[in-house]
Amino acid sequence: MLVSDFDFDLPEELIAQEPPAERGGSRMLLLDRTTGVWRDDTFAHFPEQLRAGDVLVLNDSRVIPARLFGVRTRRTDEDEPAAGRVEVLLTERIDTWEWSALVKPGRRLRVGDGIDFTGADNTTLHAEIVDAGERGERTLRFTPVTDFDQCMDALGHMPLPPYIHRSDRALDRERYQTVYARERGSAAAPTAGLHFTPQVLAQIRSIGVHICSVTLHVGLGTFQPVRVAETGQIKLHSERYELSAECAEEINAARGDGRRVIAAGTTTVRTLEHCAATSGDAGLSPHAGTTNIFISPGFRFRVVDALLTNFHLPQSTLLMLVSAFAGRDHTLAAYHHAVEMRYRFFSYGDCMFIS
Numbered sequence: 001m002l003v004s005d006f007d008f009d010l011p012e013e014l015i016a017q018e019p020p021a022e023r024g025g026s027r028m029l030l031l032d033r034t035t036g037v038w039r040d041d042t043f044a045h046f047p048e049q050l051r052a053g054d055v056l057v058l059n060d061s062r063v064i065p066a067r068l069f070g071v072r073t074r075r076t077d078e079d080e081p082a083a084g085r086v087e088v089l090l091t092e093r094i095d096t097w098e099w100s101a102l103v104k105p106g107r108r109l110r111v112g113d114g115i116d117f118t119g120a121d122n123t124t125l126h127a128e129i130v131d132a133g134e135r136g137e138r139t140l141r142f143t144p145v146t147d148f149d150q151c152m153d154a155l156g157h158m159p160l161p162p163y164i165h166r167s168d169r170a171l172d173r174e175r176y177q178t179v180y181a182r183e184r185g186s187a188a189a190p191t192a193g194l195h196f197t198p199q200v201l202a203q204i205r206s207i208g209v210h211i212c213s214v215t216l217h218v219g220l221g222t223f224q225p226v227r228v229a230e231t232g233q234i235k236l237h238s239e240r241y242e243l244s245a246e247c248a249e250e251i252n253a254a255r256g257d258g259r260r261v262i263a264a265g266t267t268t269v270r271t272l273e274h275c276a277a278t279s280g281d282a283g284l285s286p287h288a289g290t291t292n293i294f295i296s297p298g299f300r301f302r303v304v305d306a307l308l309t310n311f312h313l314p315q316s317t318l319l320m321l322v323s324a325f326a327g328r329d330h331t332l333a334a335y336h337h338a339v340e341m342r343y344r345f346f347s348y349g350d351c352m353f354i355s
Contacts, residue, residue: 003228003315008339016344026349027343028352036327044200046195047203050204056209056210056211057211058264059271060215061181061215063186088101098142102137110132114126126142158176161347175348180193188218190216190268212250216267236292248285260306261303263307266307270291311349319335338350
């Protein structure tokens, strides 16, 4: 298929720049993936779409303040000045002190350059560029400090997506984070989870729905732009994931009983379907590792029966995943309706539930 097969017209004013006034106050489009019939609703009614025995799977990855601003401090050659303002987006932790990152200005930052990061409270970090990747990414090695995470929290900014045309603010520390976030590591929020509140989760549990979590640290693999013409040429970056024994057991029991498995977000889908493909026909087993699974129309889903997801970018791999799940024609028809009805799109936008 062509990447252009997943295009649609999206007015820029529908791209949400702010979260809704209250968490969970979003609209929700209901889509029947068998018939293609849709219905307008609100996320407040999401629990009504669930039934006792369902298993709702969340991604508990926690967004880190991964955007850092610093100064280049080491001369790369005799013809360039030693100092210069630098922007760094950390995308994946490689080991204790090494990270993959995107950097600006990319052309001037080379292997051997050093970068100093200093905060208003005199918190400091120093990193050296130790490798450069084929797609513009860099590997940074940080000088060891006593509490790296604390320094990151003091120096870093929340990594809002580039289509949000403003700097991060204090409210984003809370609102660009799910209420159940636990494991630090994501460079972007698993945005379907942003709608949930503790009250909604409690209501869901009271129905008799089982809730469990996987972890997929969102990085370049989920949000990298598509630069090829055909979907068969798409290759995603790998992202780290973990499926616990408890969650695997919950899902296996549900599958055995004919109960539904509902994924909150495309990152959850990718984790579960990767693990299913790795486990074979014997059922899910605990997994941890990396995945670059790409899901597009024609994919056979082994685990997920229903999906809660936000509205995604035209020609994006996430829209391709949704189209694989609900059918391309049904998905694009629902998206055209969402545009007509002025739904809010992308990370801070509204959601759809596909069953």
